[in-house]
Amino acid sequence: MKQDLFKKLQQITDQNIADIEDHKKSGNHAIGFYCLYAPTELAAAADAIPLPLCGTRQDPIEVAEQTLPRNLCPLIKSSFGFAAAGTCPFFSFSDMIVADTTCDGKKKMFEIMSDIKPVHVLQLPQQQNFDLFLDSWKNEIENLKTVIENMTGKKITNEKISGAIRLLNLERKAKKRLMDVTKAKPSPLTGMELLTILFKTGFFADKQKGIDLMNEIADVCNALADKGESPFHTNTPRILLTGVPTGVGSDKVVKILEESGANVVAFENCSGYKQAFQVDETKDPVLALAEQYLAIPCSVMSPNQGRFDLLEEMIREFSVDGVVDLTWQACHTYNVEAYKIQDFVNERFNLPYLHIETDYSESDTEQLRVRIEAFLEMI
Numbered sequence: 001m002k003q004d005l006f007k008k009l010q011q012i013t014d015q016n017i018a019d020i021e022d023h024k025k026s027g028n029h030a031i032g033f034y035c036l037y038a039p040t041e042l043a044a045a046a047d048a049i050p051l052p053l054c055g056t057r058q059d060p061i062e063v064a065e066q067t068l069p070r071n072l073c074p075l076i077k078s079s080f081g082f083a084a085a086g087t088c089p090f091f092s093f094s095d096m097i098v099a100d101t102t103c104d105g106k107k108k109m110f111e112i113m114s115d116i117k118p119v120h121v122l123q124l125p126q127q128q129n130f131d132l133f134l135d136s137w138k139n140e141i142e143n144l145k146t147v148i149e150n151m152t153g154k155k156i157t158n159e160k161i162s163g164a165i166r167l168l169n170l171e172r173k174a175k176k177r178l179m180d181v182t183k184a185k186p187s188p189l190t191g192m193e194l195l196t197i198l199f200k201t202g203f204f205a206d207k208q209k210g211i212d213l214m215n216e217i218a219d220v221c222n223a224l225a226d227k228g229e230s231p232f233h234t235n236t237p238r239i240l241l242t243g244v245p246t247g248v249g250s251d252k253v254v255k256i257l258e259e260s261g262a263n264v265v266a267f268e269n270c271s272g273y274k275q276a277f278q279v280d281e282t283k284d285p286v287l288a289l290a291e292q293y294l295a296i297p298c299s300v301m302s303p304n305q306g307r308f309d310l311l312e313e314m315i316r317e318f319s320v321d322g323v324v325d326l327t328w329q330a331c332h333t334y335n336v337e338a339y340k341i342q343d344f345v346n347e348r349f350n351l352p353y354l355h356i357e358t359d360y361s362e363s364d365t366e367q368l369r370v371r372i373e374a375f376l377e378m379i
Contacts, residue, residue: 032094056077056247184225191264
């Protein structure tokens, strides 16, 4: 049954490009988004498809390094390389790109990317003090709304934003429900399966298809958990992966952990549980978007108490046996924050902790395997 649903996931994935083409042929638009801080509801409110963009593979990095420094984070280089080489269909479909200032490398790269396609950069506050920064962040969202209105030629009313919030809240609710199936011990889903489902459904043009499929998979997995059916045992080490985002192509640490006998049951990152929030549907919609998106606990925020709060919740609820903290090379905020995360995991929970700094290449795979196997022996 689970395999049938993975076939269905692939069928919808294969159909997705045609769905986007049909949407655009009808006179509608697509808008590319690079970061979780960008409110995709504004695109949906203008009948545009909000598309995540490619940036999780090693292949385009060689092209990127013809322009960008080699000692830059692989996520930035991969994102730019896809755009420069024209090999990301979702970038090609996008009429404009919504970018962000979450790090110095990204914001300078976006200046260069704007030679390829129109880029609107959101100036993100670096602190979550609402008294000081909520108004300026709300202005950024209102400016983006105007830019999208001008680009699409469609008026974005509060009613349309509220409708988009309701739709994308349903999507985030389905994602959380899917991610929560791994709370079962043993989990009915591998970490690689969970990562693949979240990654592929994120690109779906038809949001309702993704919502329905994630709920269908969660139903099946919950039934398997009730019957005790799992690819793992009750004593399989349960790992929480925290840190930078991962996706298909930048998943080597997840693969090695599970090949070494562990189960990655939780992803505390912006491709995982940080997407589980809900936007308040009772408030002024632009204010509600500003409040909820500013509250995302990324390491670019200083201080970043929200990440520790989320880790505490997840370590307890997912019955975690160990924490692996992943940092892409040259990602300074996650790299520096790892010091406090290690103290938190060791002292608060007395759990084994492993910090890994790597890139998208396979050159250190066997070295990582040795470190990960030694880490798992501590559990």
